[in-house]
Amino acid sequence: MLVFENGSKGRYATAQAPKRNDAVNDIPESLLRKSAPCLPEVSELQAVRHFTNLSRKNFSIDTQFYPLGSCTMKYNPKGAQKAAMLPGFIARHPLAPESHSQGYLSCVYDLQEILKEVTGMSGVSLSPMAGAQGEFAGVAMIKAYHEGRKDFARTEIIVPEAAHGTNPATAVMCGYKVKEIPVKADGDVDLEALKEAVGPQTAGIMMTNPSTCGVFERQVEAIAKTVHDAGGLLYYDGANLNAILGKVRPGDMGFDVLHMNLHKTFATPHGGGGPGSGPVAVGERLLPYLPTPIAGCEQQDSGIKRYHWIDETGLPDTIGRLSTFMGNAGIILRAYIYAVMLGKEGLHRVGEFSTLNANYMAKLMSDAGFELAYKDRRATHEFIITLSQQAKTLGVSAMDFAKRLLDYGYHAPTTYFPLLVPECFLIEPTETESINELEGFVEAMIAIQKEAENSPDTVRGAPFTQPVRRLDDVKAARELDVAYTPE
Amino acid sequence: MPFIPHTEQDIQKMLSVIGAQSIDDLFDEIPAHLRAKPLDGVPDGLGEMEMIRLLSDRAQQDEGALCFIGAGAYEHHIPAAVWDVATRGEFLTAYTPYQAEASQGTLQLVYEYQSMMCQLTGLDVSNASLYDGASGLAEAVLMAVRANRKSKSKKILIAGSVHPLYQKVVTDIVGNQGIELDVLPIDSQTLCLDHSALNNFEEQDYAALVIPQPNFMGSLEDVNALTNWGQANGMLVIAVVNPTALALLSPPGEWGDNGADIAVGEGQPLGLPLASGGPYFGFICCKQKLVRQMPGRIIGRTVDLEGKEGFTLTLQAREQHIRRSKATSNICTNQGLAVTAATIYMTLLGYEGLSRVAKASHQNASLLADKLKTLDGVNVRTKGAFFHEFVLEIDSKRDSSVQAVLENMAEQGVLGGFDISPYYSDLKYCFLVCVTEVKSESDLDLFKASLARALEGVA
Numbered sequence: 028m029l030v031f032e033n034g035s036k037g038r039y040a041t042a043q044a045p046k047r048n049d050a051v052n053d054i055p056e057s058l059l060r061k062s063a064p065c066l067p068e069v070s071e072l073q074a075v076r077h078f079t080n081l082s083r084k085n086f087s088i089d090t091q092f093y094p095l096g097s098c099t100m101k102y103n104p105k106g107a108q109k110a111a112m113l114p115g116f117i118a119r120h121p122l123a124p125e126s127h128s129q130g131y132l133s134c135v136y137d138l139q140e141i142l143k144e145v146t147g148m149s150g151v152s153l154s155p156m157a158g159a160q161g162e163f164a165g166v167a168m169i170k171a172y173h174e175g176r177k178d179f180a181r182t183e184i185i186v187p188e189a190a191h192g193t194n195p196a197t198a199v200m201c202g203y204k205v206k207e208i209p210v211k212a213d214g215d216v217d218l219e220a221l222k223e224a225v226g227p228q229t230a231g232i233m234m235t236n237p238s239t240c241g242v243f244e245r246q247v248e249a250i251a252k253t254v255h256d257a258g259g260l261l262y263y264d265g266a267n268l269n270a271i272l273g274k275v276r277p278g279d280m281g282f283d284v285l286h287m288n289l290h291k292t293f294a295t296p297h298g299g300g301g302p303g304s305g306p307v308a309v310g311e312r313l314l315p316y317l318p319t320p321i322a323g324c325e326q327q328d329s330g331i332k333r334y335h336w337i338d339e340t341g342l343p344d345t346i347g348r349l350s351t352f353m354g355n356a357g358i359i360l361r362a363y364i365y366a367v368m369l370g371k372e373g374l375h376r377v378g379e380f381s382t383l384n385a386n387y388m389a390k391l392m393s394d395a396g397f398e399l400a401y402k403d404r405r406a407t408h409e410f411i412i413t414l415s416q417q418a419k420t421l422g423v424s425a426m427d428f429a430k431r432l433l434d435y436g437y438h439a440p441t442t443y444f445p446l447l448v449p450e451c452f453l454i455e456p457t458e459t460e461s462i463n464e465l466e467g468f469v470e471a472m473i474a475i476q477k478e479a480e481n482s483p484d485t486v487r488g489a490p491f492t493q494p495v496r497r498l499d500d501v502k503a504a505r506e507l508d509v510a511y512t513p514e
Numbered sequence: 515m516p517f518i519p520h521t522e523q524d525i526q527k528m529l530s531v532i533g534a535q536s537i538d539d540l541f542d543e544i545p546a547h548l549r550a551k552p553l554d555g556v557p558d559g560l561g562e563m564e565m566i567r568l569l570s571d572r573a574q575q576d577e578g579a580l581c582f583i584g585a586g587a588y589e590h591h592i593p594a595a596v597w598d599v600a601t602r603g604e605f606l607t608a609y610t611p612y613q614a615e616a617s618q619g620t621l622q623l624v625y626e627y628q629s630m631m632c633q634l635t636g637l638d639v640s641n642a643s644l645y646d647g648a649s650g651l652a653e654a655v656l657m658a659v660r661a662n663r664k665s666k667s668k669k670i671l672i673a674g675s676v677h678p679l680y681q682k683v684v685t686d687i688v689g690n691q692g693i694e695l696d697v698l699p700i701d702s703q704t705l706c707l708d709h710s711a712l713n714n715f716e717e718q719d720y721a722a723l724v725i726p727q728p729n730f731m732g733s734l735e736d737v738n739a740l741t742n743w744g745q746a747n748g749m750l751v752i753a754v755v756n757p758t759a760l761a762l763l764s765p766p767g768e769w770g771d772n773g774a775d776i777a778v779g780e781g782q783p784l785g786l787p788l789a790s791g792g793p794y795f796g797f798i799c800c801k802q803k804l805v806r807q808m809p810g811r812i813i814g815r816t817v818d819l820e821g822k823e824g825f826t827l828t829l830q831a832r833e834q835h836i837r838r839s840k841a842t843s844n845i846c847t848n849q850g851l852a853v854t855a856a857t858i859y860m861t862l863l864g865y866e867g868l869s870r871v872a873k874a875s876h877q878n879a880s881l882l883a884d885k886l887k888t889l890d891g892v893n894v895r896t897k898g899a900f901f902h903e904f905v906l907e908i909d910s911k912r913d914s915s916v917q918a919v920l921e922n923m924a925e926q927g928v929l930g931g932f933d934i935s936p937y938y939s940d941l942k943y944c945f946l947v948c949v950t951e952v953k954s955e956s957d958l959d960l961f962k963a964s965l966a967r968a969l970e971g972v973a
């Protein structure tokens with residue numbers, strides 16, 4: 028039942044609104060609202076019960092194994108949640124003077140320094156509010172760099188065909204044309220095709236490494252050389268940074284600019300689809316173009332550190348401002364807290380144990396007869412299986428397996444991505460899952476395989492145990508109903 | 515190991531199944547000379563106990579001042595139930611509802627959110643949210659350029675009374691696609707748009723007109739006349755609105771003869787703490803005919819194969835994960851958790867509660883403005899109708915800078931407002947003061963006393 032359908036006229040959470048209700052008489056009639064909007068009319072208890080019950084219809088990390096490839100659904104520490112909601116942080120107005128912001132600014136500054144170290148880059152800005160905005164900032168900096176050198180001929184961004192959809196969409200938002208290059212059967216970029224693609228029109232390349240194929244791009248240095256020799260820059264999409272955290276740094280691989288997804292690698296909650304946070308890190312060449320604001324720090328003679336904001340006055344060539352204030356501050360705090368708790372030894376382990384978990388699962392699944400898409404390669408923090416045999420011989424698709432997994436109490440992996448592997452699952456267990464969950468998931472897959480062979484309709488008709496069965500997406504798009512309207 | 519559950523026994527078992535000697539062997543496809551050295555620039559890890567101590571010390575440094583700054587982020591009472599329920603793990607630690615059957619909680623909530631935003635704005639369609647108000651306006655501008663069939667123009671006309679930081683963000687984001695902004699001048703006496711300047715812009719082709727209500731300075735624009743003027747000149751009208759104010763003021767869908775075409779704004783006043791500027795969320799609503807140009811996620815109501823009501827992501831063919839370089843935007847996430855909080859907030863308050871919040875905020879602000887009229891050395895610069903925020907001017911004869919006055923007040927524990935002098939050459943001695951329902955009358959008296967002392971102190 029919708030919350031609108033459970034109310035009574037005139038009811039609201041009386042304790043939560045001001046008691047006074049004087050009429051407003053200093054605003055012209057023509058500017059005032061004439062009719063009441065239809066908002067819910069429920070008591071505080073009704074509201075709490077409605078939304079608590081809604082929450083119980085969700086899968087989440089706190090309740091289920093959630094191996095959604097490329098999304099890094101790891102445990103979100105409760106301590107980070109609690110500390111980020113301390114009153115001093117919650118109540119600070121974004122435009123409060125620096126004298127009343129030293130606590131928050133010190134956290135921002137310290138996180139910038141930590142991210143510089145783990146990425147091997149020279150400068151960091153935390154202002155982009157999501158991965159896609161980080162990408163936008165990164166490509167805008169590439170553009171500003173070329174234009175700063177009066178090189179206006181560079182009109183193209185190269186992306187491998189396996190790239191996330193945000194990469195080409197971002198390049199277009201920055202005014203670039205997109206050139207896709209093929210990926211070889213072993214999952215690496217087709218270097219010969221890249222060599223043919225680059226030229227004086229190349230602004231840069233956007234790459235994810237490990238790639239969305241779940242393998243490490245072994246020719247990364249040759250790719251860097253090819254693009255740099257052509258005068259282009261290298262963009263690192265940090266979607267898969269979790270795989271290599273503490274093991275290899277984008278700066279050392281030759282990248283000029285990157286974004287990180289703090290909601291993936293730094294364990295901040297995904298919140299049902301956001302907020303994220305997408306800081307950017309750059310090498311020396313792009314330092315002048317970082318988006319603002321950035322936290323700066325001066326050590327006074329007394330040894331006391333004073334923190335301040337750096338805006339366009341201090342960084343005149345900046346690509347500018349991407350949010351009203353200073354990005355998703357609360358997410359930045361949670362990521363900082365996570366980094367503080369892990370420390371240098373803990374950050375190392377992220378890459379190690381996420382990779383151990385993925386390789387273990389990949390081996391178990393391969394031993395159980397599932398086909399790995401890149402069976403001769405090491406898995407990274409994620410791996411791909413293809414169910415195209417099942418689809419062909421049993422008429423049971425990857426989608427069917429995904430829906431049936433829900434009945435077994437597991438969130439489905441990412442399905443049908445990357446697009447170049449048919450009927451695929453992209454599986455990312457993360458380092459915070461124990462061997463018990465990994466084995467449980469594989470056992471569920473084996474059980475579903477048996478069902479697919481013996482009673483395929485059970486799999487094709489799944490799920491059976493969720494609040495709804497499969498939904499009619501065609502009807503949703505054709506008979507568009509995106510808002511409740513009162514009768 | 516923090517947050518990693520593996521025992522030594524687990525590790526050995528896993529390695530032997532994989533057929534590797536050590537965890538390091540799993541990285542053997544990475545060239546050896548590229549492997550990272552220890553991250554010496556990162557401090558050693560802290561336990562939760564030490565971490566809480568560190569963070570509490572830092573949070574306390576920023577605590578305690580009485581805040582009268584608004585300028586786009588507003589302090590309202592947040593019912594305890596809002597974040598108690600919103601931070602349940604099932605909302606907090608879920609992701610984008612790709613598996614609709616296992617995400618009905620988030621999906622239904624967002625559908626309810628979309629419904630409430632349509633009601634508040636008087637428009638037909640809302641998306642599931644954007645990042646924040648300023649970046650939301652940038653998306654609205656891009657949307658208008660795509661959607662305006664009558665105009666091929668890549669130029670936008672924006673009111674000079676739109677928040678200056680919004681103007682900056684929009685310019686910085688859309689400039690990369692060759693879209694230009696022309697600014698409509700404001701009248702420094704009325705603090706609203708200068709209507710006599712409008713005819714200077716009639717000859718040019720603009721894709722859209724951006725109108726704020728209330729405007730950055732809290733003043734109310736004549737949105738009906740402006741909407742009619744913009745549409746008569748072939749522009750789509752984009753409204754930038756405060757959602758709390760919409761409980762009191764005319765909704766964009768009812769502006770002028772035909773209503774604004776798109777409404778955007780900052781969702782923060784709806785149950786989100788100030789929290790240094792985020793996470794907030796941007797809302798965007800539009801007329802039905804523009805729905806296919808809408809950026810970001812949209813949730814639709816449908817039925818399952820047994821005919822039972824359910825909710826799902828819809829119109830995904832607009833989005834980057836399907837359309838790639840031809841998508842309406844590169845946006846991927848929304849601000850789901852912030853929207854969860856806002857939906858619970860609007861549900862608790864309803865229209866009755868929300869309009870009381872709007873009225874109490876406005877009346878508190880009016881009360882402070884009245885009190886300050888008897889204070890020597892300052893003038894209330896705002897003359898016409900306004901909403902919960904007004905401009906205060908230091909008597910220019912004193913020649914004390916706004917910055918000095920505000921710093922003096924801050925030392926007294928009162929954050930007195932936002933200095934607007936850098937943004938408007940005609941308003942050199944002015945700052946913006948905001949009052950909401952959370953302030954008591956004694957807080958207002960404290961403001962006045964603190965300002966009086968500051969004016970003495972810097973005289």
